[in-house]
Amino acid sequence: MGPAPGGYCGQALVVDVTDGSSTVLPLPDHVLRGYLGGAGLGTWLLTELGPAGVEPLAPAAPLAFVFSPLVGTPLTTSAKFAVVAKSPLTGLLNDALSSSHFAISGKLTGHDALVVVGRAREPANLLIDQDGARLVDAAEQWGMSAADAEESVRARHGRKWRAASIGPAGERGVRYATISHDGRHAGRGGLGAVLGAKNIKCVAVRGDRRVPVADRDAVLATAKDLRSRSFGPATEKYRELGTLSNLLAFNAVNTLPTRNFQSATFADAARLSAEDLAESRSVARSSCASCSIGCEHIYASKGGAKARVEYENVFALGPMCGVSDPDQVLEASARCDELGIDTISAGGTIAWAMECVERGMLDAPWLRFGDGAALLRALAEIGTRTGVGALLAEGSRRAAETVGQGSSAFAPHVKGLELPGYEPRTMQAMALGLAVNARGADHNRSGAYEADFTGGLDRMHGTAAHVRAAVETEDRAAIMDSLIFCKFLRGVFTAPFDEWARLLSQVTGWDVDSGELRATARRIVLAKRAYNLREGWTPDDDWLPERFLGGSLELGSGRTATLPPERLRAMIDTYYAERGLGRDGRPLVTSSDSRAESRP
Incomplete structure (x- = not known):
């Protein structure tokens, strides 16, 4: 392999905490360009490194901290990372995003992702820097809150270390335990329980390897412009x-x-x-x-x-x-x-x-x-x-x-x-987004609520127009979750795919256009579905609880809201067609962007 593109290290570090050994996994350009980083690259890593059918809390189940080409640049909200694993809550793919200095320090270890497998014999902390990985005893931190454990690790090893930690719930295998850092959380899907099952209290990172970008002056100009726009009305509330x-x-x-x-x-x-x-x-x-x-x-x-x-x-x-x-x-x-x-x-x-x-x-x-x-x-x-x-x-x-x-x-x-805090019967684009999303009931990987509130659609009556709007928001989310940008910036971009393609070109040196980036979004969405299919997903999983279907929700003043099951079924069928899937939710043809073509 030649040198990595701008913004990338071109490799992931895979650490087996059973014995503390580690290996470097090369990440070729076509993998990085095909999946970008964050949630997209995390899906590829989980597919490649996770044994089919593995139990989420088994030692062999990988958990990946995944960065992106934007981490370490001056672009606003770019200090983000994804934690990706098979969820102990759903048994399917889960990626949880968060922001903190952990993202910057992790990237500066010289890796685009840090993958943890195995199970430590005793409670341990995993320390990773540019020289590699090592395990240290965590008896002192076991039982602490994540914040206290993080502070303890930094006091013990030095303030330059940044730690992502679990609390007591992760140690005890609560299926929706979080991973926390700098007071923020990779919150959904129980990834804290996955780390706890590996007997790891904290993953701490420290790095000093700078990652150059292809066109520094252009990135600085874009960062200045984006920062200025981030103070506008789209983010005021x-x-x-x-x-x-x-x-x-x-x-x-x-x-x-x-x-x-x-x-x-x-x-x-x-x-x-x-x-x-x-x-x-x-x-x-x-x-x-x-x-x-x-x-x-x-x-x-x-x-x-x-x-x-x-x-x-x-x-x-x-x-x-x-x-x-x-x-x-x-x-x-x-x-x-x-x-x-x-x-x-x-x-x-x-x-x-x-x-x-x-x-x-x-x-x-x-x-x-x-x-x-x-x-x-x-x-x-x-x-x-x-x-x-x-x-x-x-x-x-x-x-x-x-x-x-x-x-x-x-x-x-x-x-x-x-479910998050959205009523599906009065937000029917969102109802579809909740039903078909790979992660489960989620408002960040779909964003279909945007169509309900700003799309000029009747949010009480889902139609094919709602489906098309939901697909568009899902595609945008796939790119934002992989680059990674904060969702609160979404209203700042006037032509999102054009702007993101131009920015990615400035960072990496690739000649990327909006058409390629839209294809990348579709590839990431379908890669998540392919992983879930491998792990036992069935068509019944793309559905809503009985409470929301058929009966009337009283709205006051004699008004009601109803989501008949046949309406949801029609929206899901339309969604499958838009995504190139059969009525059973499975791909009709093998994509030219298949997983096999993306292997290193």
């Missing part, structure tokens, strides 16, 4: 109030999931609104590494608990569970961070359990909608896998299979991943 500004807006248009999706409005939404919390409980604002937007808002409860607040954690721990006390919701969010668990899956699973109690299906009479103390108790039991937490730590799909009694009909998941 994120800067001023953060994503929590969505809560009152969603409540007003009947799309705020409440009491396990039994309602789409929450009477006490104002108590949890960004406007109210910012005035009474704001502590600080902050930014991710290399970010000019600054969407992070930190609030404190009256009890002193501090939490980084976003729409999704407030929705999941507030309206979804019927809890309106802001102090209890903030404390619950902080508790999730301490334990290292995904707030969306935690809130969804607890809300399902609350409904089970309400229906007499689960013997936990203390676990009731609207009871903030019960919410906090449930989180504590999930983190320790004690009491009802032993059941809820499995996620709503597995818990419903255990409880039975028809409780699967209202378990709020797709493919095992709990």
Whole structure:
């Protein structure tokens, strides 16, 4: 192989933590150009290195930290990475994105990805720098929160190290445990449990290998222009109030999931609104590494608990569970961070359990909608896998299979991943996006809500136009998740594929145009589906829970919303056709961009 393209190292480091050995995996240009980085390259690595049918928590299951050609450049929001593995929650592909200095330090070790396989004999930390990898004892950190473990590792080895760590939930195999770093989280799908199953508490990185770009002056000019545009109206709400500004807006248009999706409005939404919390409980604002937007808002409860607040954690721990006390919701969010668990899956699973109690299906009479103390108790039991937490730590799909009694009909998941804060019956492009997404019920890999809110479509009645819009947002997300850019920049780009192609050319030296980049997006989307097909996906997995289909959702003033199953079926069939799939969701022909042609 010749020298790597600009922005790339041209190799991945694969570490077997069973004995601490490591190997370098060359990444040829056609693989890098075909999958870019982040989620795309992570999918390729998982397909190549993961044995077919491997159990997600088995030693042989790989977990990859994947960077991109933009990491280390001055481009705003570029300090991002993907963590990619087979999810213990879904049994399918999962990629979780996050932003921090870990991305920069990891890339500067001289690798485009760091892949962990095996299982350490004793709890260990994995340290990787430009000289290679080594294991050190983690007995001191085991049992700590991720933040405390990270601080302990840096105090022990030096401040230049950056660590991604798991909390107690990851150690105990909670199926929606997170991997955390710099107070941020690779949150969805249980990747913290995968790292915990390998007996690894922290992966720490330190590097000094600079990665040159092809046209430095052009990249600097683009970075200056993009930074200027990032201060414009497209990002204003994120800067001023953060994503929590969505809560009152969603409540007003009947799309705020409440009491396990039994309602789409929450009477006490104002108590949890960004406007109210910012005035009474704001502590600080902050930014991710290399970010000019600054969407992070930190609030404190009256009890002193501090939490980084976003729409999704407030929705999941507030309206979804019927809890309106802001102090209890903030404390619950902080508790999730301490334990290292995904707030969306935690809130969804607890809300399902609350409904089970309400229906007499689960013997936990203390676990009731609207009871903030019960919410906090449930989180504590999930983190320790004690009491009802032993059941809820499995996620709503597995818990419903255990409880039975028809409780699967209202378990709020797709493919095992709990739904985010969007009501599918009143956002029917989003309903499709949730149903067909490779990761499961997810709002970041699809982004179909954009079509519901800004596409000029009737969001209460899904059609083929909704499908085409959803496909477009999914393609854009595939590129943004692989380059990697923050989704909050999406409104800044006026001609996204043209601009991204030009930028990629400046960084790498490749002659890339928008047509090639659109083909790359399709390749990445289908590569995720191909991986899932290999791991046992069936057409029944591309569907929504029974709760959302057929019945009417009361909207007030005599209005209702309905998503008939035949309408969802028609949208899914149209989606398959748009993607070149048969009615069974499988490829009709072997693509010229097949996995075999992308092997090194």
